[in-house]
Amino acid sequence: MTQLLKKLFNLPRRRKQAIQLLADSLLIVASFFTAMLLRLDSPRFLLDPEVWMGLPVVVPVSLIIFVKLGFYRSIIRYMGLKAFQAIMAGVLGSALTLAVVSSIFNLPVPRSVPFIYIMLALMTIGGVRLALRLLYQRGQQRLKTRVLIYGAGAAGRQLVMSLRHGRDYEPVGFVDFAPRLQGTHVQGLRVHSPDDTTRIIDNYGVEKLLLAVPEATRARRQEIIESLEPLSIPVQTIPDMADVVSGKAKFNELRDVAVEDLLGRDPVPPVQSLMGANITGKVVMVTGAGGSIGSELCRQILRQHPSKLLLVDVSEYSLYRIELDLKRISEAESLKGPWCRFSRRCVMASGSSSSWKHSVYAPSTMRRLTSMCPWWSTTPVKEC
Numbered sequence: 608m609t610q611l612l613k614k615l616f617n618l619p620r621r622r623k624q625a626i627q628l629l630a631d632s633l634l635i636v637a638s639f640f641t642a643m644l645l646r647l648d649s650p651r652f653l654l655d656p657e658v659w660m661g662l663p664v665v666v667p668v669s670l671i672i673f674v675k676l677g678f679y680r681s682i683i684r685y686m687g688l689k690a691f692q693a694i695m696a697g698v699l700g701s702a703l704t705l706a707v708v709s710s711i712f713n714l715p716v717p718r719s720v721p722f723i724y725i726m727l728a729l730m731t732i733g734g735v736r737l738a739l740r741l742l743y744q745r746g747q748q749r750l751k752t753r754v755l756i757y758g759a760g761a762a763g764r765q766l767v768m769s770l771r772h773g774r775d776y777e778p779v780g781f782v783d784f785a786p787r788l789q790g791t792h793v794q795g796l797r798v799h800s801p802d803d804t805t806r807i808i809d810n811y812g813v814e815k816l817l818l819a820v821p822e823a824t825r826a827r828r829q830e831i832i833e834s835l836e837p838l839s840i841p842v843q844t845i846p847d848m849a850d851v852v853s854g855k856a857k858f859n860e861l862r863d864v865a866v867e868d869l870l871g872r873d874p875v876p877p878v879q880s881l882m883g884a885n886i887t888g889k890v891v892m893v894t895g896a897g898g899s900i901g902s903e904l905c906r907q908i909l910r911q912h913p914s915k916l917l918l919v920d921v922s923e924y925s926l927y928r929i930e931l932d933l934k935r936i937s938e939a940e941s942l943k944g945p946w947c948r949f950s951r952r953c954v955m956a957s958g959s960s961s962s963w964k965h966s967v968y969a970p971s972t973m974r975r976l977t978s979m980c981p982w983w984s985t986t987p988v989k990e991c
Contacts, residue, residue: 669701897925
């Protein structure tokens with residue numbers, strides 16, 4: 608059954624539209640037949656040729672109405688409210704055509720038949736498409752990663768709609784700390800209490816948890832993440848709304864939990880005037896410039912416009928990587944790049960000349976620095 612549906616959905620667009628036209632023609636005839644059978648409670652009308660004289664007019668007119676409403680431009684697997692509104696309008700037009708034709712040609716069709724026909728046509732024409740859509744979605748669910756969404760607010764609702772149209776994740780429910788939402792259903796999914804998270808993961812086979820609380824403070828996010836830590840499943844989050852509005856990220860771009868989410872507070876921005884006091888227009892040296900802390904120091908110092916930035920590290924490759932990164936930042940932000948890179952041996956050889964150093968930033972320990980190069984005591988050193 609799954610393979611048949613896959614072949615059907617992979618057919619060329621024109622061929623699928625032709626199949627829909629043929630299927631709708633048969634469904635219209637079947638709906639009319641069933642409506643007459645229910646109304647007359649007898650199959651004797653099958654022998655009366657006048658009963659069927661209206662169908663050669665009703666069927667083409669009904670199909671033309673569907674085409675004009677754009678019904679056959681809808682993709683069945685993504686059908687939404689507008690498509691079902693088109694079905695409703697098309698079926699009403701078809702029933703009206705049946706009533707008018709029966710009245711003009713004085714056909715032996717009871718007046719109540721068009722009303723019964725409306726209900727049956729809606730059930731058949733709309734029901735077949737709805738069934739195909741549900742079968743397709745159920746087949747896709749088996750291939751998707753089952754996820755639980757933390758946060759049943761506006762962001763959570765938008766995330767569910769986005770995931771359902773994607774091919775990677777299948778949401779199975781919500782978790783929210785708001786008591787007024789617990790026990791309700793949002794987007795067809797039940798909202799659970801955070802206390803039930805472990806049970807939901809076990810019962811539904813959840814493989815990943817997605818945070819959809821962009822409006823929460825850093826402290827609140829840290830509380831949520833700490834409560835999820837014992838669960839031992841991957842946790843991802845949606846971007847901040849500020850990044851989405853500014854265009855830096857898309858709403859459905861999931862990312863791993865950032866370091867800022869674990870701070871327990873909102874990040875404190877640096878005071879530019881204090882940072883520039885010992886940097887702007889001066890010669891600055893950064894030891895361990897190729898490390899994680901040292902490389903970030905170099906990026907921040909470069910934006911303060913030093914007269915020269917000296918990069919020091921024992922690893923030539925690490926220096927090469929940070930130098931490439933600084934060049935990229937300089938080109939992107941139109942900054943001058945007055946930096947030089949040295950190995951530790953080169954710095955120690957020229958260390959007796961301290962006139963060219965104004966500040967030294969040292970991510971490593973002060974004990975190692977003073978034992979390596981005692982002359983650094985004459986230079987202001989910022990320990991990091």
